[in-house]
Amino acid sequence: MMIPFKTKRPFLSRQALLRNFMITVIGLMIATLLSAVFFLLSHNTANIAIIYVLAVVIIAQNTEGYGCGIVASLFSVAFINFVFTYPYMELNFILDGYPVTFLGMTIISSLSSTLTTHLKEEIQLSNEREHMLMEAEKEKMRANLLRAISHDLRTPLTSIIGTSVSYLEQADRLDESQKTHLVKAIAEDAQWLLNMVENLLSVTRINDQTASVNTALEPLEEVVSSALQRFYKRMPGAKVQVSIPEELIMLPMDATLIEQVLINLLENAVYHSGSQSPTSLSVDTDGGFAHFHVRDHGSGISPDRLDTLFDGYTSMQNHSSDSHKGMGIGLSICKTIINAHHGQISARNHPDGAEFIFSLPLGENTYGS
Amino acid sequence: MTAVIIEDEKNICSFIETVLADGAYKTFTAATGTDGLSLIASRCPDIILLDLGLPDMDGMDIIKKVRQFTHTPVIVISARTQEAEKVAALDCGADDYLTKPFGTSELLARIRTALRHSQRSGAASSVYSCGGLVIDFEKRRIALDGQEIHLTQIEYKLVSLLARQAGKVLTYDYLMQQIWGPYNDSNNQILRVNMAHIRRKLEKNPAEPEYIFTEIGVGYRMREE
Numbered sequence: 088m089m090i091p092f093k094t095k096r097p098f099l100s101r102q103a104l105l106r107n108f109m110i111t112v113i114g115l116m117i118a119t120l121l122s123a124v125f126f127l128l129s130h131n132t133a134n135i136a137i138i139y140v141l142a143v144v145i146i147a148q149n150t151e152g153y154g155c156g157i158v159a160s161l162f163s164v165a166f167i168n169f170v171f172t173y174p175y176m177e178l179n180f181i182l183d184g185y186p187v188t189f190l191g192m193t194i195i196s197s198l199s200s201t202l203t204t205h206l207k208e209e210i211q212l213s214n215e216r217e218h219m220l221m222e223a224e225k226e227k228m229r230a231n232l233l234r235a236i237s238h239d240l241r242t243p244l245t246s247i248i249g250t251s252v253s254y255l256e257q258a259d260r261l262d263e264s265q266k267t268h269l270v271k272a273i274a275e276d277a278q279w280l281l282n283m284v285e286n287l288l289s290v291t292r293i294n295d296q297t298a299s300v301n302t303a304l305e306p307l308e309e310v311v312s313s314a315l316q317r318f319y320k321r322m323p324g325a326k327v328q329v330s331i332p333e334e335l336i337m338l339p340m341d342a343t344l345i346e347q348v349l350i351n352l353l354e355n356a357v358y359h360s361g362s363q364s365p366t367s368l369s370v371d372t373d374g375g376f377a378h379f380h381v382r383d384h385g386s387g388i389s390p391d392r393l394d395t396l397f398d399g400y401t402s403m404q405n406h407s408s409d410s411h412k413g414m415g416i417g418l419s420i421c422k423t424i425i426n427a428h429h430g431q432i433s434a435r436n437h438p439d440g441a442e443f444i445f446s447l448p449l450g451e452n453t454y455g456s
Numbered sequence: 457m458t459a460v461i462i463e464d465e466k467n468i469c470s471f472i473e474t475v476l477a478d479g480a481y482k483t484f485t486a487a488t489g490t491d492g493l494s495l496i497a498s499r500c501p502d503i504i505l506l507d508l509g510l511p512d513m514d515g516m517d518i519i520k521k522v523r524q525f526t527h528t529p530v531i532v533i534s535a536r537t538q539e540a541e542k543v544a545a546l547d548c549g550a551d552d553y554l555t556k557p558f559g560t561s562e563l564l565a566r567i568r569t570a571l572r573h574s575q576r577s578g579a580a581s582s583v584y585s586c587g588g589l590v591i592d593f594e595k596r597r598i599a600l601d602g603q604e605i606h607l608t609q610i611e612y613k614l615v616s617l618l619a620r621q622a623g624k625v626l627t628y629d630y631l632m633q634q635i636w637g638p639y640n641d642s643n644n645q646i647l648r649v650n651m652a653h654i655r656r657k658l659e660k661n662p663a664e665p666e667y668i669f670t671e672i673g674v675g676y677r678m679r680e681e
Contacts (some may be wrong), residue, residue, distance in 0.1 A: 089543050281557060304645060308662040309670040316669060329663045335652040337645075342672045343539070 107150040111159050121165070126171055135171050139163035140196050147200030149209075163196065164189050175453075214342060237282060239416060243276035250276075278321065282354070286420045289347045293427045300427045302339040302448050307331060307370060310342050314349035315368075321350075325357050325367035336370075338377055339450040344424045348432075351417040352381040352443045360385025360416070360440055376446040380401020384401035387436040396434050397422040419443070458482045459567070462492035462518070462633070463507040463533065468556075472505060475560050479567075489513030493521055501528060502574075503567055506550070508534045508541050515541065516548050523549040528572035533558075539673045541657050546627050552640060553625065553674075569623035569680060584619040587681050588656065588666050591619050600658060610635060611654050614647075619666060623680030651676065 122135040147156030154346035356366040425432040432445040463469045486492035529551040539566035584591040588601040655662045
């Protein structure tokens, strides 16, 4: 059972060998020093043996492989016999009862050194196993996300292809208004696709390993106004009431990403509220955070969806009532972005509709004007 | 008016061609940078539309080469993710940029703006007027809805710089260099703060500006009538 490990383990590097050697030497030296003090005080050889056993166990724990522990234990047995037992400074293994003591000590220290080595290998192995499990879990999440995305992409694509092909095939049989209707549907679906792709692209700006973003201090008003500009361009009919604090607030953020979050939330409000009254976007600061509120005046969010709203693709299976192609990914991307900024995002219902709130930490310098 | 379109994507190329033909422009198209450069040299167009992701050449190199022999306005076409390249292209001498996807009206408006700037570069008008905002460059006066507005030296410099090139996006770097000189540090906080002060003096609601628009990650653009 130990053989596979041995063959798997590469030869120790020079550096590791030197380190092992140093630990062994220092460990034995300390043990010898302690024993010498002990020996001068009490002349008790049994305690000295215990000190050496302890040293051997510690050495085995702190070095790689079995070698050091076994070498240290053999050395200890010989050394105790040589120095601390009568006749002093002479090797004598036939003293009364001593062979048993020494044999026992050799076995105990060798055993404990192999045991600790073995234990270390076990721990490493289980760490590896855990890592593999985590990787598998990640892989599964990635596959789920991909499946959800391709589902979300296929829906509008199917409609675009179908509509354009039917336009081309029946061009002479359709009247002008029918044609306009078809082209409008294509434009709408293409717009939706673009939105989706931009969302996905924005995620690539987040660092994979650290889940963080490159932030720079940006004036809040510029991000809000730029997001609104793009939003109006996309939805010319929409109305948003905006109110932000009077003073100049600079927030550390990746402006492109926060812009994306704002557009997603505004668009979400327009699509899902089922109401014509204007959405409101307001920002206030409190307790070291800037809080962004996006409120609509519509039907609100059904309570059973509130918990999984930001999970996106996990709730895909049972979404049915809300037919506008899963905004779920948009919201889950909002959450990813806000988390990467060390902020929070949440949703709740107010008496008159739904409200999304996200908070971003204020930087150290906020210029007053 | 003639336009040269350098774009390797056939569908986008034909879309732009259709739009420009409707706007009474004569168009020449090239799918590679090399072809594009020789087209520009031989046809002497009034405007150049350049896609940044060409197969054979870096867009920056094309702009630099074009700028060696002509001041013909160049409008760069780029994807949303290419912010850094966009800014680099502008600082290299491109006049404006369009982000894919863009609409017909946006394309035509940008071309008109670029053409106007290239034509009147000699005799600049002495007054900027747009909506309720009037700037008299000779008297150094700014009035909003008939009320005179007081700006600091730097604020006035910024506003007049933007107004003289209204409709065109000016990058952070360009503005920093023009106002604070070539030896400023790379931090543009001071520009952002000054712009915020200007916004409070010119705009009713800084979150919904009417005159000076922010292009995130790129710079500022002043409204043109």
